[in-house]
Amino acid sequence: MRTVTWNPEVYGRYSGERSRPFVDLVSRVATEDPTRVADLGCGSGSLTAMLGERWPDASVSGFDSSPEMVAQAPTDLPGNVTVELGDIMSFDATGYDVVVSNAALQWVPSHRELIDQWADTLASGSWLAWQVPGNFDAPSHALMRSLAESAEWSERLGGVLRGPEGVDSPVAYAQRLQEHGFDVDAWETTYVHVLAGADPVLGWVRGTGLRPVLDVLGEADAPEFERQYSDLLREAYPATAAGTLFPFRRVFCVGRKR
Structure with missing residues (x-):
C-alpha cells in the first residue's frame, strides 16, 4: 500500500460535497443504541462528530493514518468522540457494534480481505x-492515468495510479457480506456536483486522486503535469455560466449481521 501525503486544507475545500455520501451512508445504519462505534479513515474527524451526536451514549472512535489530518481534529468534538492515529489494516473489530468507513477503503488494496475479517469478527446484530x-473510469481519472502512462511521464508514474479494479460493484460487495451472514443494503449514486471557479475539477482531485502523483513528482515537476492535465480536464468538463458539472459515482454497502 502506497503512503499518501494529505493536505487537509486542499481536501476540505469541497467539504460540503464530500459530506453528502457520509450522511447517506450512515442514514442506512438502523440502530438506536450502539455501545462502541468506529469510523475508519476518518480524516480530521469532522464527520465523525455526527456519529457522536447521533449516538450520544456510544463511545465513538475515529481512526486515520494521516498525522496531518488527525492534527486538524476539531477542538469542539462531542465528549464521546475521539480521533486518533490508526491504520485500517490493523483495525480489530472485536467489541464494536457499528463500523463505518467513508471514502477510505479504495486506498487499501487488501480491503476485501479486511471486510471478510471484520465481518467474521463482528457479533450478531452489529453493523458494517x-x-x-466508483468513478475510476470517469474522465477525471481515465485522463490522469493516460497522461501518467504517456512517454513523458511513464518512467516516473507507471503503476502509481489505481484503475477501476480497485473497488467492486454494489452487487459484488453485497454478495461478500451475504456470505458472512449479513442482511445487506447496497447501492450506487452518481452525485452531479456544480463546482465554481477556475479549473475546479483539478482542484477537487488535488485533494484526493491526484495525491499519489503529486507525492512522486514533488514541487519541481508537479506543476507541469498539472498544466497538461488541466488542459484535458477543461475539455472533458467544460465550464458554464452556472459552474462546472462534475458527475461523481459512489458505491455504498451497509449490512447487519444476523
Whole structure:
C-alpha cells in the first residue's frame, strides 16, 4: 500500500460535497443504541462528530493514518468522540457494534480481505457500512492515468495510479457480506456536483486522486503535469455560466449481521 501525503486544507475545500455520501451512508445504519462505534479513515474527524451526536451514549472512535489530518481534529468534538492515529489494516473489530468507513477503503488494496475479517469478527446484530468512489473510469481519472502512462511521464508514474479494479460493484460487495451472514443494503449514486471557479475539477482531485502523483513528482515537476492535465480536464468538463458539472459515482454497502 502506497503512503499518501494529505493536505487537509486542499481536501476540505469541497467539504460540503464530500459530506453528502457520509450522511447517506450512515442514514442506512438502523440502530438506536450502539455501545462502541468506529469510523475508519476518518480524516480530521469532522464527520465523525455526527456519529457522536447521533449516538450520544456510544463511545465513538475515529481512526486515520494521516498525522496531518488527525492534527486538524476539531477542538469542539462531542465528549464521546475521539480521533486518533490508526491504520485500517490493523483495525480489530472485536467489541464494536457499528463500523463505518467513508471514502477510505479504495486506498487499501487488501480491503476485501479486511471486510471478510471484520465481518467474521463482528457479533450478531452489529453493523458494517462503507462507501467508496466508483468513478475510476470517469474522465477525471481515465485522463490522469493516460497522461501518467504517456512517454513523458511513464518512467516516473507507471503503476502509481489505481484503475477501476480497485473497488467492486454494489452487487459484488453485497454478495461478500451475504456470505458472512449479513442482511445487506447496497447501492450506487452518481452525485452531479456544480463546482465554481477556475479549473475546479483539478482542484477537487488535488485533494484526493491526484495525491499519489503529486507525492512522486514533488514541487519541481508537479506543476507541469498539472498544466497538461488541466488542459484535458477543461475539455472533458467544460465550464458554464452556472459552474462546472462534475458527475461523481459512489458505491455504498451497509449490512447487519444476523
